[in-house]
Amino acid sequence: MTETAAETPARIVRPTAYGAPGVLAVFEVPVPQPAAGEVVVRVRAAGVNPIDWKLYSGAFHDVEEEHQDSAGVAADELPSLGLECAGVITAAGPEVTGFAPGDEVIVFPATAAYADYVTAPLGSLIRKPAGLGWAEAGALMLAGTTATHVLHAAGAGEGDTVLVHGASGGVGLMTVQLAIARGATVIATAAERNHGRLRGFGATPVTYGPGLPDRVRAAAPGGITAAVDLVGTGEAFETSLELVADRQRIATISGDDRHLAAGIKVLGYGPGQDAGTELRNAARAELAELAGTGALQVVISAVHPLAEAAKAHQSGLDGHAPGKLVLEP
Ligand SMILES: NC(=O)c1ccc[n+]([C@@H]2O[C@H](COP(=O)([O-])OP(=O)(O)OC[C@H]3O[C@@H](n4cnc5c(N)ncnc54)[C@H](OP(=O)(O)O)[C@@H]3O)[C@@H](O)[C@H]2O)c1
Incomplete structure (x- = not known):
């Protein structure tokens, strides 16, 4: 010692x-x-x-x-x-x-x-x-393991078109990069000043605010297969419900009773919700490796x-x- x-x-x-x-x-x-x-x-x-x-x-x-x-x-x-x-x-x-x-x-x-x-x-x-x-x-780690968990909860991967609400935040930028690394196409909501950063990671940015569902449809004419909500706004909630057919493929990290009642995946809130501790702990080694090589920024x-x-x-x-x-x- x-x-x-x-x-x-x-x-x-x-x-x-x-x-x-x-x-x-x-x-x-x-x-x-x-x-x-x-x-x-x-x-x-x-x-x-x-x-x-x-x-x-x-x-x-x-x-x-x-x-x-x-x-x-x-x-x-x-x-x-x-x-x-x-x-x-x-x-x-x-x-x-x-x-x-x-x-x-x-x-x-x-x-x-x-x-x-x-x-x-x-x-x-x-x-x-x-x-x-x-x-x-x-x-x-906190953002990286959360991103891993929310993508897992939404079942997002190869061949998906994933809508990421709040894509320019700490969790958002990790989520965007990990989803793209898994072969998904990403439509990413953010303030306009952050669109360049998101394009740089290979996402298609859209501005949040009134008219969001139409802008997402225009950005993803083939449709959205999964959505992850990292902001918890009413707009993110309603847009996800409108655009994603399967509610089990919508996951939020900023949920409340309304999200639970709608039958979407709510991480870290409400009875019976999976805190994801095991999955998050298991993700740490890979996140360190990806970040160490520069594959994850x-x-x-x-x-x-x-x-x-x-x-x-x-x-x-x-x-x-x-x-x-x-x-x-
Ligand atoms: N449940 C969990 O396990 C868990 C884990 C980690 C975090 N969280 C929660 O998740 C949230 C995000 O965390 P974070 O670390 O990523 O926060 P953050 O770094 O502060 O990012 C928040 C982002 O939200 C965006 N934003 C603000 N208003 C928006 C709107 N109306 N629509 C869409 N995006 C909007 C901002 O982007 P612009 O600058 O582009 O507007 C900002 O980059 C927090 O509430 C946090 O407490 C939950």
Whole structure:
């Protein structure tokens, strides 16, 4: 076991309340020590995902009165942030085999990766391909595994014409590339400023907004065989129902009761829905390989210093350039 300097403070970013990005603050904590079967990783890049700001927005949280302090916050229940990162192992606990200090790794799923250091169980480690940059490695897995899962749920592959709603986002650009790699034709909705990027990946872009079904029909005269919804708007929902005959070939990652009632595949929402944990974990090795060779591009929207996590979240909320937001400690 290699010891890290326990006395050296390390930074971690956490919310101090439920609310807007302004509630995020930087705290100093001791460098963590690894338990058995765990390593400590010095974080070089942490991927930012919409779930991060949703977690402390209050959207998921029904705070019971007896747990609230004077600010109306269940202080003991504030979430940690950062579900993915990449970095260098600095210490390994007992019973760790196959990985050692100095190894460059991707951690997914991670806990509290908005930090200088994370502890990670062996099962969450994937070797970082040498040719992959830190930002790209830190932002690959959550979007990549989600894209893999949603394409699987819609049964999208060779010979399909797939409609991808929200194609220029973090998950969208992965979905487009993976669908095309599997032999599908992709019709991709995005703001016009992002169409060039989508064309570059081989998709046919269309602008979302009123008249969407007709624009999709014009772009795909042979019809749409499957649709994946990465935005959850009423427009995406209704357009998919209108254009795809088989509802089991429509999948959404931003679903609600309305999507469930329509009988489409809703990932991560509602009773009986498959969280896809096994499929997502199994996809990590292939995603790393594809990204390492450049066959899958991890498009980086912006890299922010760790201490500017609030700024990164605000840009996510305001609408950001295509691809992934990243924090760099
Ligand atoms: N269930 C799951 O497992 C799971 C996993 C990951 C993410 N998610 C959810 O999926 C959503 C997307 O995640 P992400 O990481 O890709 O977010 P993101 O990077 O912020 O991308 C969102 C994209 O939505 C597009 N958009 C905005 N308004 C739109 C509209 N009216 N119609 C079509 N597209 C529109 C934007 O594209 P333009 O700039 O081109 O407008 C933007 O690129 C989030 O809500 C996230 O929480 C769910």
